[in-house]
Amino acid sequence: MNPLLRVVVLATLLLGSGCASLSNAERDRASGIAAQARSQVVDCDKPDRCALDSPLRALGGHAFSESTQAAPRHYATLVDEGEVALVARVNLIRSATRSIDLQTYIFDKDDSARLVLDELLAAARRGVKVRVLIDQLSAISDLQILGALASSHQNFELRVYNPTFGKARLNYADYAGSVLCCFRRFNQRMHNKLLVIDDALGVVGGRNYQDDYYDWDSEYNFRDRDVVVAGPVARGMAANFDAFWHAPRSVPAERLNDVGLILLKQGAPAMPPADYRRPQRVEQVIEEATDAEYVRRTFVDTALPVASVRYVADLPRKHRRERASQPANGQHVTEPQLDALISGAQSEVLLQTPYLVLSKPARKLFEELRKRENPPRIVVSTNSLAATDNPIVYALSYKYKRRNLRELGFNIYEYKPFPLDAPVDYRNLLPAPLGEAPAGDGKRSSLLGGSAAGSNARGGSGKSNRRSDGVAVQPAPTPATAEDESDRVADTARRQPTPGPAARRLNDGSAVERRVLRAETRPSFLGTKAVNKPLPVTRSGARMGLHAKSLVVDRRIGVVGTHNFDPRSENYNTEGAVIIDDPVFAEALAQSILRDIHPKNSWTVAPRTKPPVLSGLNYSVGKASEALPVLDFWPWRYATDYEFQPGPDCPEPLQRQDARFHTCYIAVGDFPEVNVGPKWLLVRMLTAFGAGLVPIL
Template identity: 45%
Template structure:
């Protein structure tokens, strides 16, 4: 880093440190919010359908499960939401059906079609008397001071708070981001990765999805294959308690108290309407269709009822914000629960994670499991380099493939960027229209970036895995936000739902196994042994892997394999594996010059970043 850039960052740090909000500005901002609240309109006409919640068989499941539960025998209804369109409909409908309160947490909240649609429904709920509280991580949660100022004064029933604003501002500029890493690395990296929508304290929805088009099959270029779970019943009480802990935590700040938001409010004396919230703005046909469907409780139930199961015990495990207090590891409730569940595996574990970078504790756990006299089979569904949205993280995973396959006994399947039958609504993405050929990430025209998706050799509706789930012995199913990586263990706050039910576990396993089918994923296995010097190559590769920074051995242990036509899948230890599988290289579909060298460079220099990836 040049001395000039260091000086610039130093000045920025000094300016940011001194940019605290004066008591006068804070009072003026609070007065502006109060004045706007006094003028806010409410929907009180009982004859107006827009002023009443919609009838909802889905929300009613919560009350039914609560009534049927006892302390010793809890009852729940759970809905597995694999498809993005189902997940968006469920959110919008539950917001429309709310009668008392709504709590929403998200790591990312964008102002695209889905984000504005959810926001519009939340504000409508507030106007009809529902208490709405929205808690977003500051880095990527509506980082627009003008929009946040407008939301702060939108209605007295609507409250917005931001988690961990390092520089006490709504927007983090690029230089501030760099300065935050340099000056306050520990604090800056402690993010609220939890995702939750809780309605009337009875029905909660959580999982991997943020509020952004690419999580709901609405992005034209790149969409996530993700998974949520809707839970109706007593587990919602634990969700409410966890939300309250975050809402009242010292790192959660009112939007109007952030410096760039407060100065705007104080200067204008009112919370001015923002153009993104204009009810008269033009809406696409898909937005209008989604709004109409969300208002039809019977149609929503008809769509989601086949995905809904009646079950008994359901646990909600979530980190507390105290995880972000001090330097010591604390309150890693989700990580501890996850490791305990993995350790309880006796015969088979099916795990799905977008980022296969294991913490030291996780590697030790899987190594102990693999050394058992009756070692359980561990299946892992994860991203290929062609599918991932995080290039450096994949490079780090690539470095340890030998360890995963040989020492931990993983059976790895890497997701293809163009899976044959992913649960993605291709028509909803908009990628099949006239604009498809010019989309920035659609097909081979993308230049890629150092951290995002890489360019590919051919075009298509591109998908990246983002689901975080596991199935233990076909008896327990887990869906949550935890990526099973060091960042989830040590830095982010995470949550997960654990369903103790064989029928649910079977359904979840079928969902993950679909993603591991040869038409949707490549099998990862050891390269076919060369006729000479195979032992020497293996030994040198293993030694190179253990170097703390550089991984210089040019002959990787593993490769990707495509099932040959007319063959059935067999495990790598089967004598016919190499006859039935074609070695398609370490990075199939990727269109990068010297791609092996490029990835190796990132692998080498990424080794020191394992704790924060």
């Protein structure tokens, strides 16, 4: 666009946005109002700031006491179950003695997010320095809350990363203007998720601060993963946080145009009172977070001693203008290191990503692996259309299934929307009237939702046996029939209707209309609501979608982080990951992923049986159609989803390359459990025209 025209359009949109920019003097006045309102009262005069005596926090001290400069010592705990991940965060916040640094992409104001906010404010009041850095696009947009947080306490600081037009809350004109004037900058998001306590412990993974990351949503929840790391690497995490905190794009909340205007007009607002939808559930998390024995059993006893730990994360300079013309300036940090791990694989790569969209460099990387005389086995755990929160991105994965299977040799497993053996307490998915406790006795079940080996295992064995071909095989049920009970409660949970006015009931039995910005969903210039949301499915009840981002190489190196292994993570977002070179940790992480691809939880993607006639012609035409940058309407696809059918001749799951595969598996269609209707046409249209969107998806 002509620069002059761009300025004119931008000015017009800003005038129509209803929030003119504040002058520097007005921002200074707003900052002064916030600073003057901040409480200076500290509730505790003890050296440890009245911190909770936590075995998990003590693990950080143990790691430092056992470390030397030449041989640092670390402990790592995988956290698979959502509500347990919230317990860990509350416990760590309460156990902080000096500092808390929190960095995230999404920060909502629902039950889980409000609980964390209140805990952070309580920590600040007892004397802990708290810094919170949120990305502007998908984080808190409530101006009253932002104004209250900015004015709350001298020990609490809040900054917003890359605020479009200097605002916290965007409207239609802002989104349209961002596309017209500064599309690339608007899409450059801080996708890092990091919690650092006293520079001694760090939490890294895919979870944001929203109910659906902690199994608290009545409609849709994410199957996600964190790793809690105790030891000297936390200092590197804190240093990376500092780089973002002091970056020019990180703006104090009180200096934003709309937040500043609130402060100028009405002074420092009060924090709205907490109004929990399920207060009993909040109380249970707090009770567990303050139960030393529970914390020890869940996070400390399952911690693995690991020596080689690295935290790799992009820096804010990835978003500088020269990044496109000078890619060698060191802006890319995360992606090259992950690529190097994959390229060094000898026998196996286990890759878990919500969005299977490969950039050209990634495709080339896997092509080179495929060319080897003995290429490593590539296993990919990703979402089905029924499970994904982002159907547009899934359409691109669907378009290239043939290439991914045949040319790259991927073994792809698509996560089911109603997995029967997910690491979740299924009773959390049962609806309850407002103000009532979840189904059951209020205690966490000992039979349900156990995480994988080495990952807070409380329910069942949580373990998988592995055959020589790498296929995960579930152990036989114990006499307590825990597996049957888990299946029963999971089936009950998925069949329950979603209650109340929070979601509009659809005729197909599923509810997907809550106005929640989930994961990578974001508004477009066409409006301020989420463009992408889960599609309607054929069954009622709370479903799950994969959001974990993990990698295991040769059962020796394990990676947990925020990188989606997609073009957006490579080119637009800043990302971070923990890389642990330790065979025991890698095996624990592998078992967690293998559990996710078990037939109870995922469908297997495999080539269709060849038609009796014209199979070669169908393949050739389909391949040619796939290669077209625009049109791709060829209806007979190379691959589809399959369901395992156990029986006397099929006692164990098989790889798709096994000669008996089509005997033991039945085709369930390209979009199983999706209430397709006109949605089939939508996916086909996106497949046909979406190739050009790959760089930003």
